[in-house]
Amino acid sequence: MAGSQRCPDCGSADIVEDAHYSQNQLVCADCGYILTEGLLTHTLTEEGFLQEVRFTDSTGQNESLSKRKLHGMKRVRDLCKVLRLPSTFEDTAVSYYERVFDHASYHLVNIKKKEVLIGCCVYVTCRQHNWPLTMGTICSLIYAGQEKFASIYLRLLQTLKLDVPALSLKDLVMTHCKNFRLFEQSSSVPAHFSEDMQRVVERTLQIVELASETWLVTGRHPIPIITAAAYLAWQSLCPSKRLSCTLHHFCKLANVDMPPPANQRLKEIHAVLLKMASQLPWLSMLNISKKTVVQHVGDILKHRSFLLNKSLHDCAEVTQDNSHAVEAEDPGNLAIAMVGETSEVIHQGDLCKKQNAAKRSFLPPCLMDLKRMRTTTGAAERVFTGEEDISDSEIEQYLRTPREIEEFQQACPWD
Ligand SMILES: [Zn+2]
Numbered sequence: 001m002a003g004s005q006r007c008p009d010c011g012s013a014d015i016v017e018d019a020h021y022s023q024n025q026l027v028c029a030d031c032g033y034i035l036t037e038g039l040l041t042h043t044l045t046e047e048g049f050l051q052e053v054r055f056t057d058s059t060g061q062n063e064s065l066s067k068r069k070l071h072g073m074k075r076v077r078d079l080c081k082v083l084r085l086p087s088t089f090e091d092t093a094v095s096y097y098e099r100v101f102d103h104a105s106y107h108l109v110n111i112k113k114k115e116v117l118i119g120c121c122v123y124v125t126c127r128q129h130n131w132p133l134t135m136g137t138i139c140s141l142i143y144a145g146q147e148k149f150a151s152i153y154l155r156l157l158q159t160l161k162l163d164v165p166a167l168s169l170k171d172l173v174m175t176h177c178k179n180f181r182l183f184e185q186s187s188s189v190p191a192h193f194s195e196d197m198q199r200v201v202e203r204t205l206q207i208v209e210l211a212s213e214t215w216l217v218t219g220r221h222p223i224p225i226i227t228a229a230a231y232l233a234w235q236s237l238c239p240s241k242r243l244s245c246t247l248h249h250f251c252k253l254a255n256v257d258m259p260p261p262a263n264q265r266l267k268e269i270h271a272v273l274l275k276m277a278s279q280l281p282w283l284s285m286l287n288i289s290k291k292t293v294v295q296h297v298g299d300i301l302k303h304r305s306f307l308l309n310k311s312l313h314d315c316a317e318v319t320q321d322n323s324h325a326v327e328a329e330d331p332g333n334l335a336i337a338m339v340g341e342t343s344e345v346i347h348q349g350d351l352c353k354k355q356n357a358a359k360r361s362f363l364p365p366c367l368m369d370l371k372r373m374r375t376t377t378g379a380a381e382r383v384f385t386g387e388e389d390i391s392d393s394e395i396e397q398y399l400r401t402p403r404e405i406e407e408f409q410q411a412c413p414w415d
Helices: 044-048 055-059 067-082 087-102 104-108 111-128 135-142 146-160 169-178 197-213 222-236 247-254 262-277 292-302 304-320 331-340 348-360 370-376 392-396 402-411
Strands: 015-020 023-028 034-036
Touching (some): 067 087, 087 111, 087 146, 169 197, 197 262, 197 304, 222 247, 222 292, 247 262
Antiparallel strands (some): 015 023, 023 034
């Protein structure tokens, strides 16, 4: 091949192939003119636009990888870029993807799940770096259902034996609040509704912390709680003008989705605030309602650690000096019994004291739901050994009678 070419400089036909630093080039043996140079670019257009070619692309290191794997790695990187994650995350996420890909079970998984796995690798990386990315966000980006995503995510953690810290509420509050479009004036947001972002974030964080301390966060989805807290924070910063604005309207103004449980969470936070307000002497005089408590949110938050300690202390006192038996049949007592983890009966005088303590103590809402509690603590199961006699009549109730057979045949003649 080299012999058919001529040097454009001196016209000599003595062209040789020279491997210079493992790059093959054609060189004129007479004058040293380099006819072709080993390119670090793949195509002429890349060369023309002076595009940077990565080392891995230039060395052919990636060529040993399968197309499928390369595609996946690229998808992981793209996803990180779309989410604007720090560049170090990209490499971690890709390394997880490579590990999953090399795992024997990967090739038994269907293609849809493999796509979800790409999202999972990014999600795990974010969680490990305490980056506040929610499952909902990543699911909407990869068009996956949250249930499916969650099951694959858990399998991934098992397979790679990864450890993931719980989501940091603080970071989540910050990023979620930044999405609210209430911090600059626009045609849809009236002047008295716009608020300084820093103030809202600060107070929202305090309310979320309060909710967390009073058992409203554990086991729940964090976003509805943050939404409710942000609404309350925003209202309480200027109650006179914002009291009439509902949560629904607030979300619409801020241009964020209102997650359905947010209303319930708002009610629960209201209840906690009311309970705390009743313990502050200057507020307990005022006959405060769900609406008016909003004006005192700042005050309550200021004293929250004192109020929480007080209720804990009251609770401990009552359960301590109680050495009598309690019967947990009266719904009011049930919650108290749970607090003290005791099943003894108390005297009438103590009962009153205990009920007061229960009113002041903070329990997870699922423990306050007495209807549900009753069904779960209901009748003890009969114990079967498997040796009992099985009567004919018990078996016969599973067989069709001649009349039922006839009716079934009439209804389904082809069966
Ligand atoms: Zn030449």
